[in-house]
Amino acid sequence: MKEWAQWALDTAAARGASYADVRVLDARHRTLSTKNGKVGTLSESESLGLGVRVIAEGAWGFAATDQLTREKIDQAAARAVAIARASARVKKKDAVLAPEPMITAVWRTPIDKDPFAVPIDEMMKLLFRADEEMRKVQGVTLAEASMGFTRLEQFFASTRGSEIRQTKTYSGAGLVATSFAENEIQKRSYPNSFGGQHASTGYELIEGLQLAENARRVGEEAVALHRADKCPEGRRTIILDSSQLGLQIHESIGHPIELDRVLGTEANFAGMSFLTLDQLGKLRYGSEIVNVVADARLEHGPGLGTFGYDDEGVPAQCIDIIKDGRFVGYLSSRETAPAIGLNRSGGTMRAESWNRIPLIRMTNVSLRPGTWKLDDLIADTDEGLYLETNRSWSIDDRRYHFQFGTEIAWEIQGGKRTRMLKNPSYSGITTEFWNSCDAICNRSYWTLWGTPNCGKGQPMQSMGTGHGAAPARFRNVLVGVAYAQ
Amino acid sequence: MLNEARAREIFEAIRRASAADETEVFLEAGRSALTRFANNVIHQNVAEEGIHVSVRALREGRTARATTNKTDPESLRRVAEQAVESARWQPKDPDLLPMPGPQSYREGSRHCPETAQYTPEARAEAVKRVVERAERSGLVAAGVFSTGSTTQALLNSRGLYASHAETKAEFSVTYLDGGSGWAKGNFTTVRELPIEELAERACQKAVANREPKEIPPGRYTVILEPAAVLDLVGFLFYDFAGTAVLDQRSCFTGQEGKKVFGENISLADDVSHPAQAGAPWDGEGIARRAVVLVEQGVLKNLVYARHTAKKMSTEPTGHGFLLPNEWGEAPMNLVFAGGDTSLEEMVRTTARGVLVTRLWYIREVDPYEKILTGMTRDGTFYVEDGKVRHAVRNFRFNQSLKAMLNQVELLGPAVRAAGEEAFEMVVPPMRVKNFHFTEATKY
Numbered sequence: 001m002k003e004w005a006q007w008a009l010d011t012a013a014a015r016g017a018s019y020a021d022v023r024v025l026d027a028r029h030r031t032l033s034t035k036n037g038k039v040g041t042l043s044e045s046e047s048l049g050l051g052v053r054v055i056a057e058g059a060w061g062f063a064a065t066d067q068l069t070r071e072k073i074d075q076a077a078a079r080a081v082a083i084a085r086a087s088a089r090v091k092k093k094d095a096v097l098a099p100e101p102m103i104t105a106v107w108r109t110p111i112d113k114d115p116f117a118v119p120i121d122e123m124m125k126l127l128f129r130a131d132e133e134m135r136k137v138q139g140v141t142l143a144e145a146s147m148g149f150t151r152l153e154q155f156f157a158s159t160r161g162s163e164i165r166q167t168k169t170y171s172g173a174g175l176v177a178t179s180f181a182e183n184e185i186q187k188r189s190y191p192n193s194f195g196g197q198h199a200s201t202g203y204e205l206i207e208g209l210q211l212a213e214n215a216r217r218v219g220e221e222a223v224a225l226h227r228a229d230k231c232p233e234g235r236r237t238i239i240l241d242s243s244q245l246g247l248q249i250h251e252s253i254g255h256p257i258e259l260d261r262v263l264g265t266e267a268n269f270a271g272m273s274f275l276t277l278d279q280l281g282k283l284r285y286g287s288e289i290v291n292v293v294a295d296a297r298l299e300h301g302p303g304l305g306t307f308g309y310d311d312e313g314v315p316a317q318c319i320d321i322i323k324d325g326r327f328v329g330y331l332s333s334r335e336t337a338p339a340i341g342l343n344r345s346g347g348t349m350r351a352e353s354w355n356r357i358p359l360i361r362m363t364n365v366s367l368r369p370g371t372w373k374l375d376d377l378i379a380d381t382d383e384g385l386y387l388e389t390n391r392s393w394s395i396d397d398r399r400y401h402f403q404f405g406t407e408i409a410w411e412i413q414g415g416k417r418t419r420m421l422k423n424p425s426y427s428g429i430t431t432e433f434w435n436s437c438d439a440i441c442n443r444s445y446w447t448l449w450g451t452p453n454c455g456k457g458q459p460m461q462s463m464g465t466g467h468g469a470a471p472a473r474f475r476n477v478l479v480g481v482a483y484a485q
Numbered sequence: 486m487l488n489e490a491r492a493r494e495i496f497e498a499i500r501r502a503s504a505a506d507e508t509e510v511f512l513e514a515g516r517s518a519l520t521r522f523a524n525n526v527i528h529q530n531v532a533e534e535g536i537h538v539s540v541r542a543l544r545e546g547r548t549a550r551a552t553t554n555k556t557d558p559e560s561l562r563r564v565a566e567q568a569v570e571s572a573r574w575q576p577k578d579p580d581l582l583p584m585p586g587p588q589s590y591r592e593g594s595r596h597c598p599e600t601a602q603y604t605p606e607a608r609a610e611a612v613k614r615v616v617e618r619a620e621r622s623g624l625v626a627a628g629v630f631s632t633g634s635t636t637q638a639l640l641n642s643r644g645l646y647a648s649h650a651e652t653k654a655e656f657s658v659t660y661l662d663g664g665s666g667w668a669k670g671n672f673t674t675v676r677e678l679p680i681e682e683l684a685e686r687a688c689q690k691a692v693a694n695r696e697p698k699e700i701p702p703g704r705y706t707v708i709l710e711p712a713a714v715l716d717l718v719g720f721l722f723y724d725f726a727g728t729a730v731l732d733q734r735s736c737f738t739g740q741e742g743k744k745v746f747g748e749n750i751s752l753a754d755d756v757s758h759p760a761q762a763g764a765p766w767d768g769e770g771i772a773r774r775a776v777v778l779v780e781q782g783v784l785k786n787l788v789y790a791r792h793t794a795k796k797m798s799t800e801p802t803g804h805g806f807l808l809p810n811e812w813g814e815a816p817m818n819l820v821f822a823g824g825d826t827s828l829e830e831m832v833r834t835t836a837r838g839v840l841v842t843r844l845w846y847i848r849e850v851d852p853y854e855k856i857l858t859g860m861t862r863d864g865t866f867y868v869e870d871g872k873v874r875h876a877v878r879n880f881r882f883n884q885s886l887k888a889m890l891n892q893v894e895l896l897g898p899a900v901r902a903a904g905e906e907a908f909e910m911v912v913p914p915m916r917v918k919n920f921h922f923t924e925a926t927k928y
Contacts, residue, residue: 033811036732039575040811044567045552049535061605064533066554079532086605087520087527090613121574141733144811180733185852265523267627268659268667269905271845271862355533394846396860396879401926403858403881405850425850427881427924458521458629459531481923482850482858482883 001026001155002163004068008052009159011077017054017084019097020077021158023311024050025354030116032123033146034131039124040144049354054080058094059087064355097334098345100314102161107308109169110298111202115149118203123147130211134177137219139226142178145215146195147171147206148452162313170304170464171205172198172452177219179226186225186422188218188407192243193390198450198464201302221408224420231409231424233480237384238426239377239473242441244406245367246449246467247390252430253285253292254365254465256399257321257329258456259336261360269458271397274430275327280340283327286434289370292322294331296347296363303466304450305363307350312358314347321365325435331360352461359457364448366468370440374471377439379415385479386410386417386471387424392482403427405482425482433474441470487514487536489648492638495538495556500642502562504569505542507584509641511768511807513537516601517633517653520608525616525626530605541808542568543584546577548809582791584641590772591757591765597674600652601634608632611656615684619660624691626684628658632675639770649764654678655903658687659863664697664876666690667843667863669712671903673762690842690864697876699925700867706838706894707920708831708868711902711912713841717886718821719907720849720857725754725778726804727793728813736855736887737784746782746890749824753777754788754804754816760901760911761818768807776802778816782891790814823913824896831895831916833871839922840866840873844882847906855886859906860926880922892918 001024012020026048033040049066050073061084065076127145134143150170157163174196178187191197191209199205240248256273260266275283286292296305296316309315312334321329332339332346349358378386392405409424410417448468455462496510514536521529538561539552549571553564608630619626631654638648656678657669668687670678709717721736729735737745755775756765765773769791777785789797790805793813804814832840839861847859861879868874897914 035811038578038580039809041809042571042575043550043552043809044571045539046564047554049554051533059527060530062529062531064531064535066535083518083530083532083605086609087530089606089609090522090525090527090616092524092526119574120571124574178732178734180738180853183739183853185734263524264625264627264661265521265528267523267625267661267665268521268629268657355535357529357531392848392850392858394848394858394860394881396881396926397845397862398928400928401860401881401924403883403924405858423851429927458529459517459519459631482856484883484921484923 004050004073005155005157007070007073008050008077009157011074012052012054012081013159015078015081017056017081019055019159020052021156022050022052023351023354024155026153027353028116028151030149032127033144034127035144036142037131037135047353050076051354052077052080053357054084055095056081056084057088059084059091060095061087062357095335098337098343100334100345103313104163105309106165108167109200111169113203115171115203116151126211130175130215133212133215134175134219137216137223139179139181139223140177140219141180145175145211147173148195156311156313158313164309164313166308168200168307169202170198171201171203172196172450173206173209173211175211175215175218177222179222181226184226186222188222189389190214190218192449194451194453198304198452199302200304200306225408225422228420228422230483231421231480233484235476236479237381237473237475238477238479239381239384239386239471241388241471242445242447242469243449244387244390245469245472247393248404249365249367249467249469250451250465251393251395252399252402253321254362257331258360259330259332259339262330263336263339270456274398274400277340279327281328284325284435285322285327285431286325287437288325289440290322290325290434290437291368292365293368294319294321294363294365300364301448301468303364303448304452304464305466310347310349311351312345312349314345317347319346331362333360350463352463356459356461359461361463362465364466364468366448367440369443369446369470372439372441374441374445377441377473378412378417381412381415381473384412385424386412400430402430403482423483424479426477426479427481428477433477436475436477437472438475439473441472445470487512487636487638492640495561496640498558498561499540499565503542503565505544507543507642509541509584511539512638513635515633515635517631518605519629519631520605520612521629522612522616523627525619527609527612538564540564540568542572544569544572546581547572547575548581550809580792582795584643585645585769585771586643587645588770588772590647594650595673595762596634596650597652600632600654600675603632603675611680615658618684618688622688622692624660624662624688626658626660631655637764639766641770645770647766647770651762656680656683658684660688660691662691662695664691664694665863666694669903671909694864694876697878699878702880702922702925704919704921706835706916706918708828708835708838708840709915709917710828710842711900711914712843712904714912714915715902715910716844716847716904716906717857718912719910720847720886722819723815725787726813726815727787727789727797730787731796734852736853740784743784744782745784745887746779747893748782749893749896750779750782750890751822752779753820754818755820756818758818758820758911762909763818767803767805769805771801771803771805773803788814788816820911821899821913823899826895826897828897828914832868832873835868836870838868839877840868843904850883856883857886858883878928879926881924882921883923884921889917889920894918
């Protein structure tokens with residue numbers, strides 16, 4: 001990999017690039033799924049290639065190839081420089097990068113059990129077992145279980161002399177029971193929707209999930225939802241479970257703090273942000289108990305946003321985003337950091353693969369745990385709703401007005417969890433919502449959830465992000481609008 | 486370069502190395518480039534080339550897939566073995582069909598050499614003109630201009646050979662100045678892409694959208710431009726899959742042959758439509774048929790992969806995905822029947838309503854009622870007494886798509902539309918009554 005990278009850097013420099021970096025990536029994926037007792041998907045894939053990113057005449061160019069011969073790599077590097085010169089035809093000022101020291105490093109995701117060393121039949125047996133348990137429940141019309149694994153071998157090199165090797169491993173699994181009856185479709189997922197739980201870890205994640213042990217309950221809840229009353233409409237106190245809160249963080253904190261959105265470079269597609277630069281350090285984002293960090297370091301946990309170095313060669317960092325309710329930080333890159341007066345990137349640039357440029361992506365954007373036990377929190381709630389597991393999500397292009405639906409809700413009456421409710425939804429304004437947070441559960445209830453499919457950029461890139469959260473309570477939230485007549 | 490000789494060479498190398506009873510190879514090679522601009526400068530500009538070699542092994546009633554982008558002999562041998570190895574570990578599937586033999590396909594090319602060879606300099610010059618247009622009106626432009634080409638081939642050990650070459654050109658622009666305006670086009674040739682017309686349309690929307698006023702949420706008559714229609718009806722496509730009905734997750738479960746939409750709604754899936762794109766064969770190499778899905782509001786047909794068709798005692802329609810998969814099939818070339826009412830005429834005949842340029846972040850709230858939620862974006866306008874009166878702040882909607890397609894009052898000419906939530910389709914603008922905006926935003 002080093003030799004390929006050096007060829008590209010040499011050619012880019014010889015063609016006039018003032019800066020170049022190269023990523024060589026060898027990716028391997030395994031996907032398995034079952035559906036109603038049969039194999040759904042069973043596939044292995046691999047992809048090896050190189051992408052070279054350059055600045056020439058003060059403008060950006062990028063080219064990628066999977067033909068890793070000297071001739072083709074030289075062509076790709078030369079193409080990147082030619083593209084940069086074309087970019088320079090429509091520029092106002094030169095691209096400038098925040099400084100970054102030369103780094104030589106090796107980093108690996110810590111894993112106990114290599115998922116690619118686990119026999120496929122062992123994985124399939126587990127999926128079939130969970131699938132069968134769901135189908136034992138009368139009324140379950142569709143049982144699905146899945147697993148996915150990724151291994152990325154990556155080499156980064158730049159004309160500044162950095163050389164970074166990283167080996168990243170991701171694992172994930174989950175199941176979903178669907179029930180169709182009387183012109184209604186209900187479903188329950190475990191441990192989360194979007195294919196379950198995903199993390200930067202090995203097969204030990206799957207062994208700890210207890211998929212089969214939870215399958216029957218999930219099936220029973222999916223069927224029981226048909227008989228449940230509908231979620232009411234109106235303003236209510238709500239408690240979100242940690243997985244739904246993880247997605248709430250993703251959509252209403254993680255995206256608006258992306259500095260490229262704020263600066264307008266995603267305006268045509270993903271949109272912009274209500275968090276204009278003048279609000280940094282001033283905006284009361286949430287109540288005083290709301291503390292949010294973007295933490296890519298291993299110390300934060302094995303999230304999908306955990307790594308050693310980002311795709312610009314910047315070390316993983318922990319950045320305060322919301323401190324005691326106040327908005328204090330953005331996600332930044334080497335090019336955008338100076339816009340907010342930083343002299344160093346926050347280290348958040350990641351690319352989906354060798355054929356994509358790095359973009360500002362959420363790392364592990366997490367809500368710090370609070371002090372409550374969940375039972376105490378419910379006991380402290382006279383009237384309210386406990387909402388579990390995301391079913392739908394939508395937020396505007398400035399990340400200000402959102403609406404979420406969950407798979408299930410439980411009514412809270414007199415401090416007790418009572419009847420099941422179906423088709424729950426809630427909506428609100430980002431800052432009003434986070435300012436209504438008056439209780440967060442403690443670290444015992446905190447989970448670092450993986451969101452494996454965050455889309456951004458043109459061409460579209462899918463990226464995994466992490467979101468740590470414990471159940472939390474929000475007051476006076478509008479519920480039930482999604483089904484309002 | 487992936488031509489027939491190279492495709493057959495790769496296929497033979499894999500077949501020789503495979504211990505499978507039957508072998509299928511799907512090849513896809515392409516080059517693409519995308520110039521991205523924002524704040525009136527080009528800030529990203531990328532190009533890529535690559536190939537996928539995807540092998541399906543079928544052995545003793547089991548099947549699995551392995552994919553690589555390495556085409557050296559050792560890698561081809563390895564991917565062939567991997568597919569067989571993965572298949573070995575699963576239970577036999579009594580419903581698994583042998584691979585199909587040779588098929589015949591519709592003639593026709595969707596490959597344009599000029600588009601395939603379009604240069605970064607040409608894209609930059611086009612962007613420069615779009616930016617200059619922005620600066621003349623004191624606006625800021627953001628968008629993309631992309632071009633590319635793809636060649637696909639599908640071969641199997643029963644002698645099937647299918648190939649398809651296609652080019653693509655896409656332009657999208659947002660003009661910003663307090664408010665915003667947007668337009669997008671996507672075609673198979675760069676010659677069809679009306680960049681300056683799209684830019685002018687987006688520019689005029691942005692200017693008209695400078696000071697949006699708040700109006701209350703509620704049920705409104707809406708005039709949906711084609712991009713807005715596309716991104717809504719795009720959520721229906723999988724519901725027409727035979728597998729979705731078998732799995733009872735289609736919103737049409739139990740409704741075959743019944744009236745599901747208003748009588749003015751008819752749609753088909755037709756890959757051969759001149760405004761459509763894509764290969765004329767499916768994931769197993771079966772020729773894609775034109776299928777009438779809804780005729781005058783009545784659900785007439787679904788689409789079927791081979792194995793779904795067998796289960797449902799009907800004929801395959803050529804809409805299957807690469808096997809193995811849990812989804813079965815889907816119509817990927819939807820064509821809605823249009824009408825003859827222009828957008829201008831729709832506005833002129835509307836007493837009170839809302840004109841919608843596009844919708845954003847649409848998600849399914851209810852899979853059977855097909856309730857969708859999402860936002861308006863980049864140009865929403867209040868219409869009164871036959872005239873566009875002023876821009877309005879964006880709305881959130883929660884609307885049943887089934888109900889909406891029973892409330893269509895007027896249809897315009899169907900065009901190839903491009904949005905962000907659905908792949909391109911041929912759809913008309915629509916005027917719809919009682920569209921449910923549930924909340925308003927602050928901008």
